[in-house]
Amino acid sequence: MQTRHSAASRDDLTRIHRWSDDMLIVTNYGERSLSLVNPDTLEETDHVPMSARAIALSFDHARGIAFVLQDDDRVGLFDTQTRRFEAYIRTQREPDVSKVI
Numbered sequence: 001m002q003t004r005h006s007a008a009s010r011d012d013l014t015r016i017h018r019w020s021d022d023m024l025i026v027t028n029y030g031e032r033s034l035s036l037v038n039p040d041t042l043e044e045t046d047h048v049p050m051s052a053r054a055i056a057l058s059f060d061h062a063r064g065i066a067f068v069l070q071d072d073d074r075v076g077l078f079d080t081q082t083r084r085f086e087a088y089i090r091t092q093r094e095p096d097v098s099k100v101i
Helices: none
Strands: 013-020 023-028 033-037 044-049 054-060 065-070 074-079 084-090
Touching (some): 023 054
Antiparallel strands (some): 013 023, 023 033, 054 065, 074 084
16 A cells, blocks of 8 residues: 555544545534545645534435535535535434435
8 A cells, every 4th residue: 555645634634525536525523614625636626614513424426415414413415516505404413424315
C-alpha cells in the first residue's frame, strides 16, 4: 500500500463517503459543514456550511439525495446537484445510523 495523494482537511473530518466516481462527500463535524471532494486529486470542489454537525450519511442515488444525519435531531435531504438542503425530517435524539429502502 502506498499513499497516492494527501490533502489538508477542514476541522474534525469525521467520515468520508463515496457518492460517485467523481465525488466524495466529507463530514466536517467540528466545523459543521460538508466538503465535496474530487477523489482523484483530493481537491475540495465545494463547501457547504451547516447549522448542525453532520454525523453520518445515507444515499438515494436514484433521486440524487444524500440523507445527512445531524446532531440537532434532524435528517437533512441534501440535493447533490443543487448542493443545497431541500428539506429536513425530524428524528429522535441524535440519529447515527440510517438505511434507505
